[in-house]
Amino acid sequence: MVAMIRRYHRWLMLFVGLQFLVWSFSGLYMVLVDIHSIHGEDLVTAKQPVLAPWTEGYQKAKKSTLQSLQQQTRQLISMDINDVLSKYPNASSISLGWLANKPVYRLTSVEAIVIDAITGDVINSISKNLAADIALLSVDGSREIQGVNLITDNPPSEIGFRRLPLWRVDFVGINSPTLYINYTTGEIVTVRQNTWRIFDVLWRLHIMDYYEGEDINNWLLNVFTISGLLAALSGLILLWFRLFKNNPVEHTA
Amino acid sequence: MILKNIHKWVSLVVFIQLFIWMGTGFLLGKVDGNKAAGRDTLVRQSPASFSRFYTNDSVTKGALKSPFVSINALTQQYPLATQIKLGYLFNQPIYKLKIFAGQHNYQASNYKLIDAITGELIDLSSPVLVAKHAMLISAIAKTSTKKNGYAMSSPALLQPPIEELPRERNAVWQVNIDDESQTSVYIRAQTGDVIAHVNDETRWRDLLLMLHFMDYTEQGSFNNWFIKVFALLTLLLSSSGLWWIYRLFKDGQIKLTWFIRNKTVLVRSSETSKGQHLRTSANSSILNSLLTNNISIQAVCGGGGICGTCKFKADVQLAASAADRKHITQSELDLGYRLACQHLIKEVSVIGLDKRK
Numbered sequence: 001m002v003a004m005i006r007r008y009h010r011w012l013m014l015f016v017g018l019q020f021l022v023w024s025f026s027g028l029y030m031v032l033v034d035i036h037s038i039h040g041e042d043l044v045t046a047k048q049p050v051l052a053p054w055t056e057g058y059q060k061a062k063k064s065t066l067q068s069l070q071q072q073t074r075q076l077i078s079m080d081i082n083d084v085l086s087k088y089p090n091a092s093s094i095s096l097g098w099l100a101n102k103p104v105y106r107l108t109s110v111e112a113i114v115i116d117a118i119t120g121d122v123i124n125s126i127s128k129n130l131a132a133d134i135a136l137l138s139v140d141g142s143r144e145i146q147g148v149n150l151i152t153d154n155p156p157s158e159i160g161f162r163r164l165p166l167w168r169v170d171f172v173g174i175n176s177p178t179l180y181i182n183y184t185t186g187e188i189v190t191v192r193q194n195t196w197r198i199f200d201v202l203w204r205l206h207i208m209d210y211y212e213g214e215d216i217n218n219w220l221l222n223v224f225t226i227s228g229l230l231a232a233l234s235g236l237i238l239l240w241f242r243l244f245k246n247n248p249v250e251h252t253a
Numbered sequence: 254m255i256l257k258n259i260h261k262w263v264s265l266v267v268f269i270q271l272f273i274w275m276g277t278g279f280l281l282g283k284v285d286g287n288k289a290a291g292r293d294t295l296v297r298q299s300p301a302s303f304s305r306f307y308t309n310d311s312v313t314k315g316a317l318k319s320p321f322v323s324i325n326a327l328t329q330q331y332p333l334a335t336q337i338k339l340g341y342l343f344n345q346p347i348y349k350l351k352i353f354a355g356q357h358n359y360q361a362s363n364y365k366l367i368d369a370i371t372g373e374l375i376d377l378s379s380p381v382l383v384a385k386h387a388m389l390i391s392a393i394a395k396t397s398t399k400k401n402g403y404a405m406s407s408p409a410l411l412q413p414p415i416e417e418l419p420r421e422r423n424a425v426w427q428v429n430i431d432d433e434s435q436t437s438v439y440i441r442a443q444t445g446d447v448i449a450h451v452n453d454e455t456r457w458r459d460l461l462l463m464l465h466f467m468d469y470t471e472q473g474s475f476n477n478w479f480i481k482v483f484a485l486l487t488l489l490l491s492s493s494g495l496w497w498i499y500r501l502f503k504d505g506q507i508k509l510t511w512f513i514r515n516k517t518v519l520v521r522s523s524e525t526s527k528g529q530h531l532r533t534s535a536n537s538s539i540l541n542s543l544l545t546n547n548i549s550i551q552a553v554c555g556g557g558g559i560c561g562t563c564k565f566k567a568d569v570q571l572a573a574s575a576a577d578r579k580h581i582t583q584s585e586l587d588l589g590y591r592l593a594c595q596h597l598i599k600e601v602s603v604i605g606l607d608k609r610k
């Protein structure tokens with residue numbers, strides 16, 4: 001009986017043993033490396049500057065106090081949200097936020113429109129320099145850019161099915177961080193770095209879906225899981241015998 | 254021997270988790286992802302445009318030029334706003350001011366909602382909602398779901414940690430619908446956004462995930478200490494197991510062949526004084542061949558090279574494996590004694606079995 005179980009354990013593990021190693025190694029990586037850093041949250045800052053100093057009302061209120069006498073003059077937001085909307089009444093959402101260090105309106109009408117809130121000009125697309133500025137201003141600390149490239153076709157697999165064109169901004173560093181920036185709105189679409197890239201490969205190995213990396217119910221995984229359960233069960237019986245049945249008993253098949 | 258001991262003791266620690274990992278992993282594959290994410294009941298509202306505030310027709314009776322509170326007025330009152338968004342709360346135009354937000358919506362954030370026409374602050378986070386707001390939350394919950402005609406609870410404000418939304422760090426309103434899958438609608442109190450439809454499929458998936466991630470403190474994360482320790486031990490278990498298999502190969506105890514080759518050997522024992530011919534697979538171990546042919550031999554560990562009970566006497570001087578040397582004295586080794594689980598049929602032609610001690 002024990003001999004039979006030991007044989008099953010061996011042959012099953014000969015089949016699934018390597019996958020056990022893959023499961024435990026990929027699992028270990030995934031639990032050890034903080035998921036927030038995988039997502040690049042320690043790279044890209046969530047903090048944004050406040051809008052108030054760029055508005056007239058706020059500046060007037062400040063002027064009335066003494067300490068703001070040497071207030072630097074800066075260009076203020078000249079367009080109110082009502083002005084923008086009377087021009088684009090079909091917008092279904094509009095927001096005032098940031099494009100690099102410039103306040104802009106972003107509206108969704110039929111398509112996305114970006115308007116410089118200071119000059120009122122429509123910003124049709126993000127230039128290469130602006131893409132670099134956006135990237136530099138959104139990362140924590142000082143970093144060096146390795147290259148800025150526009151992706152119009154053949155997207156790298158690491159961005160999935162995101163809409164093109166996108167600016168790809170690569171930073172220098174062992175983790176090779178890359179920021180992807182929307183070509184029309186200047187928003188950061190996603191962040192990729194080597195810890196993410198390794199995670200992605202290990203995840204595919206973990207779920208045994210090597211092409212799509214999505215299906216956790218594929219037949220290969222199911223076959224290995226069921227065999228794995230049987231292999232573990234035979235191992236458990238062997239363990240039980242080794243722990244409690246170590247007195248010499250005669251065993252025949 | 255160290256290898257086998259590591260394998261034994263580590264397996265004792267992690268075996269339950271191994272079953273949980275594989276069991277929950279298998280069951281997670283069977284979960285209906287769409288249903289668990291609440292996508293089958295969730296209605297995505299497409300927001301109306303703001304044109305009705307600008308067109309001059311009989312309904313608006315001469316459009317207002319500036320129907321909404323100005324940016325100037327907003328920043329004076331809320332100087333910490335970093336983003337200002339005009340949108341709708343149910344059907345009422347509102348400003349959503351972002352003071353601070355993390356990169357995921359579930360992270361702790363600070364938003365203010367302002368009535369875009371009157372400039373009044375709308376506070377949905379107070380545990381005692383003014384009747385108007387309570388109706389608003391109920392209406393948002395109701396229109397967010399495709400399920401009609403079921404009883405709905407009145408909104409209840411929950412502070413994090415929230416049992417059914419382990420990652421959420423903001424206060425949420427919970428509205429329970431008494432449908433067959435017990436849907437709970439969750440609405441973030443700061444923003445009025447519908448963030449989740451949790452139903453029985455979601456709860457089942459989350460239970461499986463919690464077990465798979467060993468997330469017993471329900472942080473909604475797999476970066477916890479339990480799983481780090483167990484993952485490390487499991488890596489030790491699988492690598493020691495694979496090493497063991499490698500050693501079996503190297504010592505010739507496992508042979509992979511395409512065809513079964515048979516060989517006849519002579520088994521001499523005290524019971525069969527003349528000996529008995531045995532025709533059996535050349536590449537199977539001596540122990541297994543004896544056992545499958547009902548020839549009795551002791552094998553407490555079942556062929557693991559651990560117990561040392563499966564002794565036999567070979568007709569030739571076989572290379573002694575580590576397990577042979579551990580369990581058999583040098584003088585017996587010289588006489589040809591070996592462990593039956595450590596050698597293959599093809600290595601011998603006569604197998605001598607001693608009388609039972």
Ligand code: FES
Pocket residue numbers: 540551552553554555556557558559560561562563592593594595
């Ligand atoms: S059966 Fe235990 S050592 Fe051979």
